[in-house]
Amino acid sequence: MSSSSEPLNPLAIAKLLGPSNPKLDHLVRFLNSVRGTDKVLMFIQYWSKVVVWWLQRRGRVSGAATRILNLSSPVSDFRILLRYxxxxxxxxxxxxxxxxxxxxxxxxxxxxxxxxxxxxxxxxxxxxxxxxxxxxxxxxxxxxxxxxxxxxxxxxxxxxxxxxxxxxxxxxxxxxxxxxKRIKAGDIATExxxxxxxxxxxxxxxxxxxxxxxxxxxxxxxxxxxxxxSSFPDVLVGVCGGFASIFQIYAAWKAEA
Structure with missing residues (x-):
């Protein structure tokens, strides 16, 4: 009987990822880099402001908004420490x-x-x-x-x-x-x-x-x-920073390809 027909051992579930997983390798490289970690935290830090604004606008000022704010502050601190x-x-x-x-x-x-x-x-x-x-x-x-x-x-x-x-x-x-111009003129060196x-x-x-x-x-x-x-509202701080974070993550992801 071939090994492929054997039942999967629940303890070996990671085997489903295959012998090689380039996407997982890419993700690990991305998150192991200071730049990658910082940009993910940046995304959390800024978009949390938008989520808090949305919750407060809907009258949900209680637990969820407070817990998100409690996460945002240490994330901001950690990002500054990463830049030390x-x-x-x-x-x-x-x-x-x-x-x-x-x-x-x-x-x-x-x-x-x-x-x-x-x-x-x-x-x-x-x-x-x-x-x-x-x-x-x-x-x-x-x-x-x-x-x-x-x-x-x-x-x-x-x-x-x-x-x-x-x-x-x-x-x-x-x-x-x-x-x-050089292509049109045929002026391209052999190398x-x-x-x-x-x-x-x-x-x-x-x-x-x-x-x-x-x-x-x-x-x-x-x-x-x-x-x-400044009268710039906190929700717009979140929108502007969150917008930048999306492109920062994209650039950092491409850099670790």
Whole structure:
């Protein structure tokens, strides 16, 4: 009798996944990465605000909304803790950028300024969190001021990102136009593969669209948190952050493929 006809042992139910499961492997890689974990938590953090608003709007203020709020707060704290060593990869990228600069001088300048915005943003956010949790002896007023300034540098980064994406798109269009002209003229080197190059251009264009969507979700949040007094409702914080989280998860998932 073949092994396939043997009854399945309930203790071996994982066998149903098969000898190889690429989707499961992909999911494990995604969740094992700091980026993947952060983006899933980001999704929970922001969409929970929308769910709480919906429950309260329907008059269900009791248990469910309170429990969701009780989950959202530690999730937010954990995401900040995940960023506590964010300066190290930032310094690493700053070093990489100087030795592998983009083809455009404008793009290089924008990225340099963005990096310095982050170099200031990260420590301010860390000090804010430590002050808010009374780890550092900082008054509430000063803690809120530090948090506001950290968000202002984040807002500067987000605004600059539109410029970087616009320049990236301009260079991409230029590459695409030049490639199409060379294909039409038959001016293609033997080692070149125009189909591969066009596929690369298509992938980069998709990346620009995704990053523009992410940035557009972040922009109203950074402006809101940069102001001393803002009337931006919490439900819209959830919608904007949740919108960005969807594209962040997509980008992180593709990166771990």
């Amino acid at each position: 060593y964010g300066l190290l990869p930032m310094v690493q990228y700053m070093n990489y950028l100087e030795y592998h600069p983009p083809s455009s001088r404008l793009a290089l300048t924008i990225e340099r300024i963005q990096n310095w915005c982050n170099i200031i943003y990260y420590p301010l956010e860390h000090i804010y969190w430590l002050g808010a949790h009374q780890v550092l002896p900082i008054s509430e007023q000063k803690t809120n001021k530090i948090g506001m300034w950290s968000c202002r540098f984040w807002a500067a980064y987000v605004v600059l990102e539109y410029g970087r994406l616009a320049e990236q798109y301009r260079l991409l269009r230029q590459r695409e136009t030049n490639l199409l 070149e593969d125009p189909e591969v190059e066009m596929a690369t251009i298509k992938t980069e264009r998709q990346s620009i669209v995704v990053n523009t969507c992410i940035n557009s979700g972040y922009l109203p949040l950074t402006v809101h948190w940069s102001l001393e007094k």
